Amino acid sequence: MQLSRDELLRAYRQMKIIREFEERLHIEIGRGEIPGFTHLYSGQEACAVGVCENLEIDDKMVSTHRGHGHCIAKGCDVKGMMKEIYGKDGGLCNGKGGSMHIADLDQGMLGANGIVGGGPPLAVGAAIAERNRGTGRVAVSFGGDGSINQGTVFEAMNLAVVLKAPVIFVIENNHYSEHTHYSYAVGSGDIVGRTKAFGMPVFEADGSDFFAVYDAMKEAVDRGRAGEGPSALYLPIVRFYGHVEGDPQNYRGPDETKKNRETMDCLPKFRQRVTEAALLTNEDLDKIDEEVLALIDEAVAEASAAPLPPMEMLYTDVYNEY
Amino acid sequence: MPEKSMRDAINECLHQEMERDENVIVLGEDVAGGMGSPGGPEAIGGVFSLTAGLFTKYGEQRVIDTPISESAIVGAAAGAALAGLRPVAEIMFTDFMGLCLDPVYNQGAKFKYMFGGKAKTPMVIRTTMGAGMSAAAQHSQTNYAWLTSIPGVKCAVPSNAYDAKGLLTSAIRGEDPVMYFEHKMLYMAACEVPDESYTVPFGKGNLTREGSDVTIVAFARMVHLANEAADELVAEGISCEVIDPRTTSPLDEELILESVQQTGRLVVVDESNPRCSMASDIAGIVASQAFDYLDAPIKLVTPPHTPIPFAPNLEYAYLPSKDRIKQEVQQVMEAL
Numbered sequence: 272m273q274l275s276r277d278e279l280l281r282a283y284r285q286m287k288i289i290r291e292f293e294e295r296l297h298i299e300i301g302r303g304e305i306p307g308f309t310h311l312y313s314g315q316e317a318c319a320v321g322v323c324e325n326l327e328i329d330d331k332m333v334s335t336h337r338g339h340g341h342c343i344a345k346g347c348d349v350k351g352m353m354k355e356i357y358g359k360d361g362g363l364c365n366g367k368g369g370s371m372h373i374a375d376l377d378q379g380m381l382g383a384n385g386i387v388g389g390g391p392p393l394a395v396g397a398a399i400a401e402r403n404r405g406t407g408r409v410a411v412s413f414g415g416d417g418s419i420n421q422g423t424v425f426e427a428m429n430l431a432v433v434l435k436a437p438v439i440f441v442i443e444n445n446h447y448s449e450h451t452h453y454s455y456a457v458g459s460g461d462i463v464g465r466t467k468a469f470g471m472p473v474f475e476a477d478g479s480d481f482f483a484v485y486d487a488m489k490e491a492v493d494r495g496r497a498g499e500g501p502s503a504l505y506l507p508i509v510r511f512y513g514h515v516e517g518d519p520q521n522y523r524g525p526d527e528t529k530k531n532r533e534t535m536d537c538l539p540k541f542r543q544r545v546t547e548a549a550l551l552t553n554e555d556l557d558k559i560d561e562e563v564l565a566l567i568d569e570a571v572a573e574a575s576a577a578p579l580p581p582m583e584m585l586y587t588d589v590y591n592e593y
Numbered sequence: 594m595p596e597k598s599m600r601d602a603i604n605e606c607l608h609q610e611m612e613r614d615e616n617v618i619v620l621g622e623d624v625a626g627g628m629g630s631p632g633g634p635e636a637i638g639g640v641f642s643l644t645a646g647l648f649t650k651y652g653e654q655r656v657i658d659t660p661i662s663e664s665a666i667v668g669a670a671a672g673a674a675l676a677g678l679r680p681v682a683e684i685m686f687t688d689f690m691g692l693c694l695d696p697v698y699n700q701g702a703k704f705k706y707m708f709g710g711k712a713k714t715p716m717v718i719r720t721t722m723g724a725g726m727s728a729a730a731q732h733s734q735t736n737y738a739w740l741t742s743i744p745g746v747k748c749a750v751p752s753n754a755y756d757a758k759g760l761l762t763s764a765i766r767g768e769d770p771v772m773y774f775e776h777k778m779l780y781m782a783a784c785e786v787p788d789e790s791y792t793v794p795f796g797k798g799n800l801t802r803e804g805s806d807v808t809i810v811a812f813a814r815m816v817h818l819a820n821e822a823a824d825e826l827v828a829e830g831i832s833c834e835v836i837d838p839r840t841t842s843p844l845d846e847e848l849i850l851e852s853v854q855q856t857g858r859l860v861v862v863d864e865s866n867p868r869c870s871m872a873s874d875i876a877g878i879v880a881s882q883a884f885d886y887l888d889a890p891i892k893l894v895t896p897p898h899t900p901i902p903f904a905p906n907l908e909y910a911y912l913p914s915k916d917r918i919k920q921e922v923q924q925v926m927e928a929l
Contacts, residue, residue: 374707376708392669392696396674401676403678427665434657587710590705
């Protein structure tokens with residue numbers, strides 16, 4: 272794999288945007304500025320970006336309740352997302368979806384999803400649409416160690432294999448399905464074996480290593496575009512926050528998150544790799560850091576100042592015709 | 594005009610819409626049948642032959658035989674619709690909707706609203722409903738009321754072959770998710786059906802019989818029983834108006850309210866269990882919006898609050914009958 276300078280800069284920027292977006296949300300939620308349930312993606316950025324840097328705008332993607340990172344990586348507007356999460360007019364979904372239901376069909380982003388296991392069957396359908404049109408596009412379904420125990424996921428995997436649909440099932444094992452460790456909830460503990468048993472290859476990568484994720488995803492995407500059928504990606508990773516904001520995280524071991532932040536943080540890993548290889552300089556990356564912080568500041572300021580959705584929005588967009 | 598059964602009318606509609614628009618696909622269990630078998634593909638064309646001939650004509654990319662995976666079928670339909678196709682999914686029996694409610698009520702129904710109006714989900718879910726052939730508690734239900742309660746979903750409950758073809762055509766060409774219920778006891782019922790395509794609009798009820806004394810609202814197979822009861826009540830000097838709403842969502846409330854305002858009496862005939870049913874829904878609408886016009890209590894003719902029994906005598910007793918409709922009409926006439 273040889274990424275250009277611009278591609279490397281872009282990948283770092285995307286991961287950094289996701290990180291700062293989430294870190295800032297954590298602060299603003301603590302201030303009581305944001306309504307509803309919010310599930311932060313901090314720590315998993317290399318998964319979303321490593322996957323999505325292999326995709327074109329017209330490739331399709333479905334996400335999860337922990338979807339901010341997937342949305343940003345797929346190209347959703349950061350300021351529109353922030354307004355949406357604030358429940359404000361001008362949000363990406365006019366404030367009617369919120370954190371768990373961000374979508375931007377123009378970017379091929381078919382929606383975050385509040386139902387664990389809700390997304391994979393949708394991805395199979397989107398893949399059928401692309402297959403039938405002969406576009407060579409793929410549909411990506413994000414999920415985790417929680418969704419890997421849902422029947423909908425098994426049905427979707429089997430159907431994708433039966434139909435040779437160009438789906439890529441990305442499984443981010445962040446170790447906790449809500450507050451329960453996967454070693455308890457996944458019967459065999461063997462997510463890869465379970466997925467392979469459906470009859471598709473599973474490409475594995477360290478979820479905190481952008482380059483490993485990128486390479487694994489490339490193999491899966493190439494298969495999909497060539498009409499060779501579905502694949503899966505297995506990405507062990509950690510999340511830096513709880514299941515949902517407000518989660519006391521008393522299920523974790525002592526210093527677990529501290530250790531995770533020290534050893535599993537994709538951003539310093541990326542920085543070390545590209546600077547040691549002299550692909551980018553620390554100055555390049557510092558500049559991005561500054562720009563991203565400014566972007567997030569602006570996004571929060573604009574979202575905070577934006578008006579609430581007008582009352583008539585309650586009634587609109589239920590049907591196209593009724 | 595040629596007479597066609599409801600089964601043939603629906604099959605004809607599917608052929609015509611697949612011919613008209615290459616984005617229309619059909620998916621479901623055994624919609625071709627025989628895949629991977631010596632006698633396949635297209636061994637049966639659907640368990641009730643509703644999709645016969647489609648596979649041979651349109652091929653496996655557009656006529657997709659699926660594993661027995663209801664959640665994946667409806668979920669894939671919703672995803673395909675989001676991505677620009679017009680999927681017509683078949684759920685073999687509506688009783689199986691319990692296995693695939695999420696992709697209808699949390700996914701397809703809500704995309705447009707949750708995504709701020711930017712998504713369209715033009716999917717149709719065709720499914721078979723109804724008791725009367727001893728198919729027992731898990732293959733006989735009429736659960737359109739709980740699907741009607743979902744904002745974002747439309748529901749059709751055709752009572753005859755003409756409406757079946759026209760409503761399905763509207764459903765496939767429309768932009769919203771539709772639950773389309775086919776009563777299995779009506780598949781062979783025939784009436785005049787044009788060969789060419791036509792649409793029957795959603796939300797427009799059909800006044801199948803004009804009358805002055807009692808309004809009877811009935812759905813699907815119950816429309817036929819209501820009309821038979823009304824025929825016999827003529828001899829008793831009772832004039833019934835019979836309304837077939839044709840769709841439960843949207844519901845032609847105006848037609849029902851106008852009729853009750855003229856007759857002053859209402860009997861609702863519904864094949865579903867009585868609680869939270871279309872019968873109770875319509876009773877609520879009329880009681881809250883036309884109470885002053887009522888000359889008698891509203892009567893509901895429904896099955897009891899039980900599962901559907903297997904034994905033919907018990908199933909017969911479970912179902913609303915012509916005689917029970919007549920009795921309820923006679924009672925509201927005596928209430929004066």
